[in-house]
Amino acid sequence: MFKVLVMDGISDMGIQMLYEAPDVEVEKKNGLSEDELAAIIGEYDALLVRSATKVTERIMSAGTKLKVVGRAGVGVDNIDLEAATKRGIVVINAPDGNTIATCELTFAMMMAIARSIPQAYKKTVGGEWDRKTFVGVELRNKVLGVLGMGRIGSEVAKRAKAFGMQVIGYDPFLTEERAEKIGVKLGTVNDICAKADFITVHTPLTNETRHMISRPQFETMKKGVRIINCARGGIIDEQALVEAIDSGIVAGAAFDVFEQEPPAPDHPFLNHPKIIVTPHLGASTVEAQENVAIDVSEEVLHILREQPFKNAVNMPTVPANVLNALQPYFNLGEKLGLFLGQTVDGPVSEIVVNYAGDLVDVDTSPLTRHIVKGILSNQLEGVNIVNAMHLAKTRDVKVIVQQSSASPTFTNLVSVTLKTKQQQHLLAGTLLAGYGERIVQIDQYPVDIAPSGNLLLISHNDRPGIIGKVGTLLGSNDVNIATMQVGRKVIGGQAIMVLTTDKPTPKDVIVQLSQLPELTDVIELTL
Numbered sequence: 184m185f186k187v188l189v190m191d192g193i194s195d196m197g198i199q200m201l202y203e204a205p206d207v208e209v210e211k212k213n214g215l216s217e218d219e220l221a222a223i224i225g226e227y228d229a230l231l232v233r234s235a236t237k238v239t240e241r242i243m244s245a246g247t248k249l250k251v252v253g254r255a256g257v258g259v260d261n262i263d264l265e266a267a268t269k270r271g272i273v274v275i276n277a278p279d280g281n282t283i284a285t286c287e288l289t290f291a292m293m294m295a296i297a298r299s300i301p302q303a304y305k306k307t308v309g310g311e312w313d314r315k316t317f318v319g320v321e322l323r324n325k326v327l328g329v330l331g332m333g334r335i336g337s338e339v340a341k342r343a344k345a346f347g348m349q350v351i352g353y354d355p356f357l358t359e360e361r362a363e364k365i366g367v368k369l370g371t372v373n374d375i376c377a378k379a380d381f382i383t384v385h386t387p388l389t390n391e392t393r394h395m396i397s398r399p400q401f402e403t404m405k406k407g408v409r410i411i412n413c414a415r416g417g418i419i420d421e422q423a424l425v426e427a428i429d430s431g432i433v434a435g436a437a438f439d440v441f442e443q444e445p446p447a448p449d450h451p452f453l454n455h456p457k458i459i460v461t462p463h464l465g466a467s468t469v470e471a472q473e474n475v476a477i478d479v480s481e482e483v484l485h486i487l488r489e490q491p492f493k494n495a496v497n498m499p500t501v502p503a504n505v506l507n508a509l510q511p512y513f514n515l516g517e518k519l520g521l522f523l524g525q526t527v528d529g530p531v532s533e534i535v536v537n538y539a540g541d542l543v544d545v546d547t548s549p550l551t552r553h554i555v556k557g558i559l560s561n562q563l564e565g566v567n568i569v570n571a572m573h574l575a576k577t578r579d580v581k582v583i584v585q586q587s588s589a590s591p592t593f594t595n596l597v598s599v600t601l602k603t604k605q606q607q608h609l610l611a612g613t614l615l616a617g618y619g620e621r622i623v624q625i626d627q628y629p630v631d632i633a634p635s636g637n638l639l640l641i642s643h644n645d646r647p648g649i650i651g652k653v654g655t656l657l658g659s660n661d662v663n664i665a666t667m668q669v670g671r672k673v674i675g676g677q678a679i680m681v682l683t684t685d686k687p688t689p690k691d692v693i694v695q696l697s698q699l700p701e702l703t704d705v706i707e708l709t710l
């Protein structure tokens with residue numbers, strides 16, 4: 184039974200599928216301190232949060248059973264991704280569910296500052312009938328600058344067009360073609376500052392975007408510009424904004440997010456007549472909360488049940504067509520890794536993976552993760568496909584991926600060479616139609632082995648009678664041989680024997696085998 188902890192008031196409707204899952208037990212809690220969460224997180228397999236709960240390094244390390252942290256929303260800045268990756272914890276988000284809600288709040292904010300609605304409301308309910316102070320501006324024919332043209336920025340741009348605005352978009356990933364399709368002009372931050380009547384930001388908060396709008400940008404802005412931030416506090420320099428309003432450059436600002444949330448009671452925005460604020464409500468609609476909770480619950484179930492998943496934030500996204508093409512190879516890749524990892528003693532220094540045949544047409548990096556996971560699992564605990572590449576890097580294991588256009592014998596071929604300071608082994612495997620996964624080469628020897636169960640890998644000199652001696656020794660110790668493969672390059676030269684046995688070979692029998700004079704090496708493998 185998997186235990187899932189749901190925090191931050193995530194929609195009950197949205198997590199219905201978790202309540203209904205027979206293999207899941209759900210607990211809901213709100214407002215736990217870091218100490219309180221750290222004290223209980225060790226019991227749970229999955230943690231679901233919005234933005235209030237900070238999933239810190241401490242929480243991750245206390246979460247000894249934690250397999251997944253689900254963020255019911257877009258931004259994952261409240262989750263320590265590096266700490267998660269190190270521990271092999273998958274972090275997922277729900278990137279699509281709150282796009283419209285946040286876009287609509289942005290528009291509501293834009294219209295509210297264009298017409299000073301909150302300020303006018305406050306006076307009116309206070310008993311004043313002030314029709315002179317609140318003369319607003321129209322949106323029509325105004326220029327809107329959008330910084331960050333992803334999901335939300337693009338939706339804002341679409342709506343702005345419907346209001347008769349001209350839109351200039353800035354985003355390093357926005358191409359001319361896409362800009363044209365959405366009907367926006369491509370511009371730089373400088374263009375936007377110089378031309379825009381309204382500026383809205385829709386980027387994540389990163390080192391690059393922190394204070395991307397600050398004093399130098401305000402100084403070049405058109406007088407009377409209005410600023411909206413429904414993305415993340417810190418993208419716009421709060422102090423510089425207040426100065427720009429007070430000096431008459433900026434006519435008004437609307438903020439849903441703050442550098443520190445909640446803001447301190449004396450925060451300069453809170454009593455400023457030209458700044459309106461909301462308490463991070465971008466995603467707070469019934470629909471968005473249901474959408475993000477559904478999306479994240481679905482993914483959490485996939486991860487707990489070890490089924491394919493998307494939207495992992497600490498792993499590269501794999502498009503569905505690539506995942507479908509690679510899925511059948513994942514087990515083979517892991518088995519090749521497991522096999523090879525058991526053939527060496529010292530620390531692994533290099534892994535060279537070569538993909539041939541059908542596999543050259545796809546991005547094979549997810550398959551490489553499975554191979555590396557298999558190799559490292561022999562030496563390290565807790566390796567999974569999330570942390571495999573990270574663990575390889577932190578242990579100075581070089582992973583080299585190559586492609587050969589064709590395999591002379593097989594339609595697809597995965598060859599892996601594993602190197603330590605002293606040893607080097609090669610293993611190749613394929614997926615054969617009708618036969619499934621096969622190991623087809625060990626070092627220089629062609630073989631045909633199903634990669635599963637208990638195996639004995641024996642190196643020996645090719646002499647008459649050796650197979651009989653090995654068979655007799657195993658038989659007399661009640662180890663039944665299921666299959667046997669012998670590989671050699673030349674008669675009488677070095678050869679290998681691969682046996683599959685119905686049960687593991689006892690240690691003392693391995694010792695007796697190693698003492699047979701014709702055998703040069705005996706390795707027991709479990710796949």
Ligand SMILES: NC(=O)C1=CN([C@@H]2O[C@H](COP(=O)(O)OP(=O)(O)OC[C@H]3O[C@@H](n4cnc5c(N)ncnc54)[C@H](O)[C@@H]3O)[C@@H](O)[C@H]2O)C=CC1
Pocket residue numbers: 256257258278281282285330331332333334335336353354355356385386387388389391392413414415439440463464465466467
């Ligand atoms: N107020 C709220 O409740 C909500 C806030 N958000 C915030 O809105 C942000 C945007 O959300 P989405 O549009 O869904 O994300 P997205 O990932 O679709 O779009 C973000 C865009 O920002 C662009 N970008 C990144 N660095 C940039 C830079 N230096 N300059 C210009 N553009 C840059 C990216 O290329 C991308 O196109 C999120 O990162 C999140 O922080 C999201 C949902 C709700």
Ligand SMILES: O=C(O)CCC(=O)C(=O)O
Pocket residue numbers: 233234255256257258259281463464465466467
């Ligand atoms: O969960 C929330 O309300 C915050 C939404 C948000 O900021 C996000 O999805 O990035």
